[in-house]
Amino acid sequence: MRARNVLKCAAWALALSILLASLPLYPFPEAHAAPVPSKLEGFSATVVGDVCNIRSGPDTTYSVIGSVTMGTTLEVLAYENNWAKVRTGSLTGFIAGWLIDVDLGSRGVSARVTATDVNVREGPGTDYRVKSMTGKDKVYPAEVKRGAWVRVTLTAGGSTGWISEGLLRLEFAEPPPPPSDSPGTASPSVPVQGDLVVFPVRDTLTIYANAIAGSAVVARLTRGQSARVMGAEGGYLMVETSGGLRGWVYGPDSKVVSPSDSGLQFIVSQNSWTVGKYPVSTVTATDVNFRGGPGTSYPVIGSLDKGDTLWVLDTSGDWKQVVSPKGQTGWVAGWLTSSTTQGSGTLFTVSARANGGDRTLTITGPFESAVVIPSPDKRSVIVSTSTFFNTSLELPVNAFEFDSVKVATSDVTVRFREKANYDIVEIAPGRVELRFTPVVTSLDVRSSGNTDILTIETVGYAWADVKREGNLVTLFLPGASLANEVPSCSGRSVKNVTVSPRDGGVDVAVLTTGPLAYQIKHTANSIQATFGVSGLVGKxxxxxxxxxxxxxxxxxxxxxxxxxxxxxxxxxxxxxxxxxxxxxxxxxxxxxxxxxxxxxxxxxxxxxxxxxxxxxxxxxxxxxxxxxxxxxxxxxxxxxxxxxxxxxxxxxxxxxxxxxxxxxxxxxxxxxxxxxxxxxxxxxxxxxxxxxxxxxxxxxxxxxxxxxxxxxxxxxxxxxxxxxxxxxxxxxxxxxxxxxx
Ligand SMILES: [Zn+2]
Structure with missing residues (x-):
């Protein structure tokens, strides 16, 4: 629930001016703004007030020419004295700086503390609690600027705090980006380290706070910007920007590449991982300038060596926009590189399907033949194909049974999170299919206090769909099979447990003495079901x-x-x-x-x-x-x-x-x-x-x-x-x- 009457933000400004008027006139150190904000041109900002006025000038005496609502993204054109000149759609005007969060995190801005004994607060103002203290020359990744306050990342774990901007110096890691109305000029380069980096598939790539739909937006990458891959969960990848900001990107919106072979690329989605080979070009001269834009008038941002493999993103005249072996995006003179190879597009698709009892892993690609090699510990499988890669690339997956997918030499290696059991369904030119079949190896019921604990041991990740009919609780294990004869068992309030194969899986039928509550826990290679008396039956x-x-x-x-x-x-x-x-x-x-x-x-x-x-x-x-x-x-x-x-x-x-x-x-x-x-x-x-x-x-x-x-x-x-x-x-x-x- 929230208050129904929405106050205009102008009321905040009024309240603030009354507050300031009532303050004593001696210096108040935490209220000064540092004179750096002109550098914020081209940055993006998010509206944090409910409904905020856009004015014709940088002061509340100017007339209101429009309004924006909370969450709206604005482009910052200028920023001075805590007022920002902004643009959204066709509307250009001024907004108070304390009503917007200017995104510093995705631009790799750092905040250097310039005073001793500085308060780090829980919010952007002196009425917020002091969280900790910091001191001169401490440097933190800056996340956002709101008015005269900057939110910084305090720890690697993501803890944040607010510091008055007057006690900081903002350090900009990269030149300000070109105005957005002149496309085709240099993209800002974000140097990255690590094995895998993500780029936007389209113009921007949103970094979310959590790996769930509808999660808050942390930052955005624009075309040519990249972030390091730290992990994965389902169809999402955890990434870290060069500014140290962490969040999640949605796999299908991201291109995943390895800077060591920019031509090789992954696209990850909820249940499939596609490996492709994309257009590349090789540097043919020594000591070649790597520039910020398509021409010799653009600044040199690095150098390239003879033999460097470049992933070609775009061309402009005789110039190529490329990703360097270091993962940096920039421009190179086309006449100093070999002709661009035709990308052969998709090479391999590794896809998993989890649909009730049907859980499969399919690998398709341009191979004539393949061999499936299981590892003795059942923790991975290698599909050795007749197609050859000259570099290796490993993608974290962390979904279903899968830990990672790796492509190297002519092999696709799938690593599992736990021991896995599977059948080979098909090995044909261009296609290998495996079906996952967890195996039930034993049943056990242990009585403890008023509860009975049923443990179903399996090889391979198994899960249970549970149904209750009166005193009978049935756990259906999709795709599972029985190792051998699994004897039935019983406990105190669990009268009898029997296991039987049925179409597409295994049924574990639990007959209880009365209506019991239950709780299911999936652990490594087992399912644990706890049964007990409950006062909630029938409610x-x-x-x-x-x-x-x-x-x-x-x-x-x-x-x-x-x-x-x-x-x-x-x-x-x-x-x-x-x-x-x-x-x-x-x-x-x-x-x-x-x-x-x-x-x-x-x-x-x-x-x-x-x-x-x-x-x-x-x-x-x-x-x-x-x-x-x-x-x-x-x-x-x-x-x-x-x-x-x-x-x-x-x-x-x-x-x-x-x-x-x-x-x-x-x-x-x-x-x-x-x-x-x-x-x-x-x-x-x-x-x-x-x-x-x-x-x-x-x-x-x-x-x-x-x-x-x-x-x-x-x-x-x-x-x-x-x-x-x-x-x-x-x-x-x-x-x-x-x-x-
Ligand atoms: Zn509510």
Whole structure:
């Protein structure tokens, strides 16, 4: 939830001028700006105020000529006295510097501390808490500049803080880029080190904070700029810019190359890795100038040696834009290089498919023959082909069973994260197909306290689709097979466990003495299922992730959307409730879905909000309704957890009882400030037909809490806390402890 009346940013300016007028007149060291900002021409900036005025001049006395909203990207044309001249679309004008974050991180800007005993604060102002101290000549990667404050990266782990710009000198690692309206001139070069670098496939490549869709934007690479590959997860690659800024890029938007052979290129996606050979050219003269643009009037940015292999990106007249063996982008005179080879395009495609029981790895390419060589430890497989590479390239994958894909000499080597078991389905000219078949080797049930722990040992990564019908819980292991005779077993509350092959996998059937809660854990080469007594069997609990498709809810200072956080928390809570035997219902089915009413629900015409009445309608016949939100306030120092109920609701007393339990669990686990259980008129609390609460977990407007809200650990802790509160609310509890506590 957030305040409905949106204040104009001009009000902030007014408040600030009143504040300044009331300050004593002696010097106030943290408020001075350093005289460097003219260098910011061509940098990009993001609007951080809700709705901000664009004016005809650099002062609030100038007339308003337009407005921009939070998250809008602006091009900086000039920056002086904490006002920026900016352009967005056809609008050019001035905006106050404290309403925008100028992106320094993607340009490799460093901040050198110029004074002794300098405060590093949690936010851009002296009203923010002092986080640590720093001293003269310390140098940090600069991330953004907001007004007279600069956010810097303090540690390799990504911890950040704000330092007054008057106590810093910004050091620019590269010349300012050319104006964007004169394309074809030099691209800024970003020297990189390491085995693999990424370039944008199109004009820009967005670096995200997390490897998930809808994550906040950290920085952008423009054409010709690159970043180092640090790791991978699914279809995302973790990268580091030359300025030390880390984030994630989406594989299909990225070209991955090895500077040692720029012609060889990977494209990574969620489930396929394509290796291609692209146009290259060789330097034919000694000591050749490497320039910033296509002509001798451009500055020399390096030198190239005879025999250097260059990956050709583009040409302009007789000049070639190339990537050097060091991974640097620049221009070279075409007459000092060999003619450009025709790129043969895609060489190999290595693709994985995970579709229920069908999990395969396919390698296709221009080879006449191939041999599949398994490693004795089952941790990798080599497909040796008749096509020859003269360099090697290894790409981290870290998805499904796969750790990495490597191409070297004539071999494609696939490394697995755990021991893997597979069958060879096909070896033909141009095509090799393997099918993954985890093997179940043993079953074991161990009783511990009130729980029975079932361990299914496998060779190869296996996972379970779980179904419950009364006292029978069935774990289906797609693609799995049985090693040999696996004897059935039993425990105390687990009466009998049997394993049997079925089409496309293996069924593990668990018959229990009564309705039990369960918890599944996938470990290396095993699946562990814990069964125990639960007081939640038969309970119907509605979980309502606040906001939806076209309504992101509150937005944090660095752009995190409330809708996404609410969804992550709600989805985790529902999973825990289901495992405990409850009937748990979500009011929207995916992150970007709109909320839906229960089957047959017809909203009353003219009702206040269609979406909210759809959500509340799920409470029919439910035992509890939990709406999950995160808070927002203009005052960014406000932080904490609040529980809302509606005292007009007939179930108000029970709602308050659950709210108190939830508040104590959440503040304990998250370490947040207890802001109490409050009466409200929120639609879902008022109209719910069951006890109902609306929880505001943290404040997205608070920079520190926003950073917590980005972390999966916070989503887990929130779900676990609410789950414990549900257990306490229904009294009987469960013998299964929540994981991760
Ligand atoms: Zn909300």
């Amino acid at each position: 119907k609990i509605v979980v309502d992730p606040g906001h939806e498709a076209n309504d992101p809810g509150a937005i944090g200072p660095t752009g995190l959307a409330e809708r996404n956080v609410n969804w992550e928390m709600a989805a985790r809570l529902v999973e825990l409730l289901k495992q405990a035997g409850a009937t748990a219902i979500l009011t929207r089915q995916s992150l970007y879905a709109t909320s839906e009413g229960p089957p047959g629900f017809a909203p009353i015409p003219g009702q206040y909000s269609h979406s909210l009445s759809e959500r509340a309608a799920w409470s029919q016949g439910a035992d509890l309704f939990i709406s999950i939100h995160n808070n927002w306030n203009y005052n960014r120092s406000i932080a904490g957890t609040t529980l809302y109920v509606c005292d007009k609701n007939p179930n108000a007393a029970e709602s308050r009882r659950f709210a108190s339990l939830a508040l104590s669990e959440l503040t304990l686990a998250l370490g947040t400030r207890d802001m109490g259980v409050r009466d409200s008129n929120f639609h879902v609390c008022r109209e719910s037909m069951s006890p109902a609460v609306l929880v505001e977990v943290m404040f997205l407007s608070n920079p520190v809490e926003e950073s917590y809200l980005r972390q999966a650990q916070t989503w887990d802790k929130t779900a676990q806390s609410l789950y414990r509160a549900v257990q306490r609310f229904f009294g009987t509890g469960t013998s299964i402890s929540v994981p991760g506590i």
